Amino acid sequence: MLINIDQSVVEHLFQSNNSDALAFVEDLCRARRKGIHCIYIKKRLAMRMLGCKSLGELQIATLKRIMHDSTYMNSLHSLVSENVVFFSSAINKSASDKWIDICDYEDSYLKTSYLQSPKVVFENINDAMIYKKVCEWYLYQVLELNSYKVSFEPINGGGDTTANVCESLLKEGIAFSVCDSDKKSPSCEVGETARKTKEVFSKYGRSSNFILIEAHEVENLIPLDLYKECAREQQMPIINFLEKAVGLQPCCYGYFDMKKSFKYKEIWGGNKTYSDYWRCIFERVELEGFEIGESRINQSDEGVKVNGTILNNLSVVSKFAAQKLSSMRVEELKLNGVERTWNEIGVKLFDWFVSHDKIRL
Template identity: 20%
Template sequence: MLLVLDPSLISGINQNLNVVDALDLIADARRLGKHMVFGQREVIKFLVNCEQLSMRARSVYRKLYEDLPTTKEYLNRINLSVEIVFEDTLEVLETEKSKVIRASFKYFTDFSILDKTILLAEDHDDILLYHRIVNAYLKWNNWSGVSIKFDARSGGGRNTDKAFNIIQGSKERFCLCLLDSDRETPKSSVGDTAASVLKINDKNQPLCDAIAIGVRAVENLVPTSIYRKVFSHDPNKKTALLFLDTLESSQFLESRIYLDFKKDLKLEKILKEPPNTEFRKYWINFAREFSSGNMQISSTCLEQQVCAQPSSCQCCVTLGLGTRIIKKVESTYSNRDISDMVCDNLKPEWEKIGYLIVSWCCASSQLSTIGASS
């Protein structure tokens, strides 16, 4: 997180000794490389010479003073920052281009909030992919000198709302929660898990935020070229991969956003939905119009909109790749850069997620030369 020290802290030092404690802890967090810290030149210069601060803290602020030109560049590139002020407040100032969380120094008198930002997802495997996405974003946008530090947490699927509620309610940690949208069509609402988290996300507690990604699930973010490599030796996945290839060269490419990459979508599931539901209308139209030579859908069932074999339907409208997909991607591409494999249709969502993670989890390198004896 980008922490900005407000000038009001200078006068506050003489009014409340806890300001000194907060500034010492902020310096220590920067020394450990857990966040980025910035302040106007006169603020940092004052802290360098402030005898009330520890020698180690003053050494950190001296390094920050030397690095001000570089840090200011990131201030202009990151639209989210935390402005630490003397005033007793916790509020958000938001414009079209920036979001500033104004927080009292009182929140920073405990080192808990200065620990790494929590990155909360429904499953730990999701975070493996998010880590790749943010690294790709940094590479594409030439963000040198920025580290990404976060405390990875799994919400446990449907229990993610409980995990998020505890973190946000404590007011003791920064937290970004990324959720699968579980949207099955362009007009459908987010799924139950995302909806339950978004419902309890308290905008008056801005140290944490929850956001649903722009695709159905993290599996939808993986390029088909990568899936092709991951499942290259699995003959059972050949038809599913051919389906994806055909889809990506068709006019129905947008439907890839809403696919269930784990499970096949059978015609029977579509037809058992009420006639006027968005899910039924969208996927019936897809089944009628999309043509793949590798899939056989009963024209009779489709025309009559009645499944002839509801207990054993074999009409696959879309094809899935099974479970633990992201773990298999990680196993295949361990320690390998995949940023050049991201296709044009997925890159905008990668950029969006990458920038979001940078904004919440940006940090600087550890200042290893500034130790306890300074």
């Protein structure tokens, strides 16, 4: 998170009643030492803060480091669309209503929560590994920035309880969430978990703190090449099919149900938005030893089951593919079929969680 300090905060430090300002600066310096946020203070304001006799040696040393960091942060402002500005209403009477007032800072958990590690609720705690890799790729391969990182605290939403977990956090402080869409085609409806979670963030006026990924589930963010490397021989038919399908319709990989794969009745019948999307792909894909069409459904062949699965799923392979992804360097990644989605997610997560490395003083 990019945090900016208004001049009024600095002037508040020099007031006789400066307890809120001192408490704020203490938390600000602690956040910087922990590498939780990026903190920007104009040089002239930082120099003025260093003259405050109420500050201790550790705070002074930290502020000097923040002042040094700020000298090289001009380019960051053009990359981050959302930032937090702290001000003091004791000094500045006309600040934006979107700014955070440090008056009564010590008595407000909401205000102090901005300087704590940002809490991100995922449907499954293991999702965090994949999203951290997305952030790493976006930072180093897209933005080509080596002096920043992303910092957040992953929280387990527990699947369908994700909305409840988010609400409990938002009642007192700030929180963020990333949810799967559960969509099996671009036109399908969003899943219940994502829908309820989105409603919670809207209820608390935090809609911009919620991301709905355009993918069926987080496993669809793992590049297909990694599934291929981890797959056994019996899992290759679906890998080969998806490779062909992506060549015809690049975004279709994001809507494949890794756990259930395809069923005859869903492709040739069932939900129209789902079946229409995938049926035309099936009819165009050519694979050796694989042939299926609507006419086969009407046959009484013993081997053809209307309720059966057309191709095997990848639920077992996804675990190994995710582990392989976590151990890879970003320059080794081939993002066939997922690059656009990774970029969209990376933009948002960088916006929320950009930070500097930890420092020791």
